[in-house]
Amino acid sequence: MSKPNDSGRVAETQARDHLLRHGLRLLAQNWRCRGGELDLVMLDGDTVVFVEVRYRRHAAWGGALESVDSRKQQRLIHAAQHFLQQESRWARQPCRFDVIALAPTQLDWLKNAFEA
Template identity: 45%
Template sequence: MLKFGQTTKQVGDSAEQAAEHFLQQQGLTTLKKNFRCKLGEVDLIMRHGSCLVFVEVRYRKQNYFGSGSETVTASKQQKLIRTAQYFLQKHDKNNIHPCRFDVVSISGDLNQPDIDWLENAFGM
């Protein structure tokens, strides 16, 4: 449940924390949270086996007008891809890993959220 007076950032942080916890339960390991650069931001960077996973988290209080994953537009995908490429150039120069982009869509009460995980939601 959103508490009165919570800012959008606080709600977003809570959704990202719920997504991270959920993905850790699925066997992923957190490498970096909220990676920012001049090109954009990636909410979570995780490892799933040998694969680097760039995760976009979307929260919708209600899904009346579509899920959070439906809000990841082609332009948002391109921004995420460019940001991931920047991350790889700066932090993963010598280690070539397979990569994928996942979207975690969260809706409802953040204390007991409905979570939809789309693995490999889009590609480069």
């Protein structure tokens, strides 16, 4: 599912920059496979972090964190498995799924948002 172009790109850039400032290293951005997309793939120490970036302009439409439902989680897990198959040097590293939820005035980083 694609994000509105400008706000989605801006949100991903803000999220990436926030994570870089916190010492993570960028491995991939907007990585695509047949079954999905990974917004950001980062390295936190030796842990591969798959980051879903969610932006919501208005809370009335539901919060960004709540929008990562079980169906979305399954698509992210599927895409992460494909990433690790194609990028085998990372396959033996620990992994986690984070969500960064952005609103016009805040950024929430939820580490270990869900389990694979």
